[in-house]
Amino acid sequence: MPDSKNTDLVSFYVNAATREHTVRSYRAAVEHYERHWGGLLPATPDAIAQYLSHYADKLSSSTLAHRLAVLAKWHNEYGFPDPTKAPLVKQVMKGIRQTHPYQPKQARPLQLEELDTIIQSLDSLITESKDYWQRLRHIRNKAILLLGFWRAFRADELTNIYIEHVIVIPNKGMSLYLPNSKGDRNNKGTTYKVPALQKLCPVTAYQDWITAAELTEGPLFIGIDRWGHFNQHNMTPNTIINIVRDCARDAGLEHPESFSSHSLRRGFASWADSNDWSLKDLMEYVGWKDPKTALRYIDSYNRIQQRFIEPLK
Structure with missing residues (x-):
């Protein structure tokens, strides 16, 4: 029979499997959507589309794609339908990539x-x-x-x-x-x-x-x-x-x-x-x-x- 001690151990190892950097990145993305944008969770496809449109010329498409992945994970973890898979959201992301092409920045090599x-x-x-x-x-x-x-x-x-x-x-x-x-x-x-x-x-x-x-x-x-x-x-x-x-x-x-x-x-x-x-x-x-x-x-x-x-x- 499972007991509280084993449950605690399960939680410990689950947390250990998640890298600290990943946790910080996840937390920052959710905070950006909720606090900086003022969005509500769970979100609707229309709200996600508006969020993307607002930051289209401020953030790179790769950053926006990461934010989408985090929002998708949040909804999946809490059992809500994933709004990021909606056709509207996909169409907006496609338009952002075409309108604001992103060239990855590379650090200058130290010779x-x-x-x-x-x-x-x-x-x-x-x-x-x-x-x-x-x-x-x-x-x-x-x-x-x-x-x-x-x-x-x-x-x-x-x-x-x-x-x-x-x-x-x-x-x-x-x-x-x-x-x-x-x-x-x-x-x-x-x-x-x-x-x-x-x-x-x-x-x-x-x-x-x-x-x-x-x-x-x-x-x-x-x-x-x-x-x-x-x-x-x-x-x-x-x-x-x-x-x-x-x-x-x-x-x-x-x-x-x-x-x-x-x-x-x-x-x-x-x-x-x-x-x-x-x-x-x-x-x-x-x-x-x-x-x-x-x-x-x-x-x-x-x-x-x-x-x-x-x-x-």
Whole structure:
């Protein structure tokens, strides 16, 4: 016979299966419809169509499609008819896509030369900083950038690294285990190998950070507030984005706002492509399953231009 304890366990594992990012995204979409738009749930097809029309020129069609998916999920979960499947709603979405074509925005890849410039800037700041806690931030940021670049990690992967899941192999590199990530749909966990390099070494940067911060367990990358207190919780992906941009700005790179955490992933893919990695090797290293996904990260235009197009004189 089922009891309350087993019921609680079922709820626990159901909640565990839903990623935190997914929960936040779901909550934000419902809140946008109810609070910002002023819509009522359950909704009618006409109300959904008006909602879409109102934001057609304000939000991308992909964002609106995501909002529709969330609203559909809400109605299905609570046993109401799904208004998003109505012909009117589908027709409005089709019209929005035709009238407001959406070109996905891509983060500017952080090229290896730019990464080198940033690391040199951070090294100078580490040496010159008289504030102990500010120096720690620079050491941490250096580790974030180098590990993120050479393993082509997304921000959510960087924030999900735990020290107890990292093994350093002297003079060779290190391995780290991620229990789950966006690309690991079945939550099987993935082990990544990280190389030790002569220059811009992610392993040395990792060791410098945990030594300076005296960290032995818990999240690898944690926040440090203005008073020098550690935040023992995982950093957020948005914090990683801000760190990349701030470091680019401090190093004097142009248009630092064009960088994001994805710039590390795109930058590595660009570096691997320019060094003649095969698509298969790149996919295996990063963990991509679909070639179309990998190709979105590779900017081969410059290579084609250099090889086959004679420059103007």
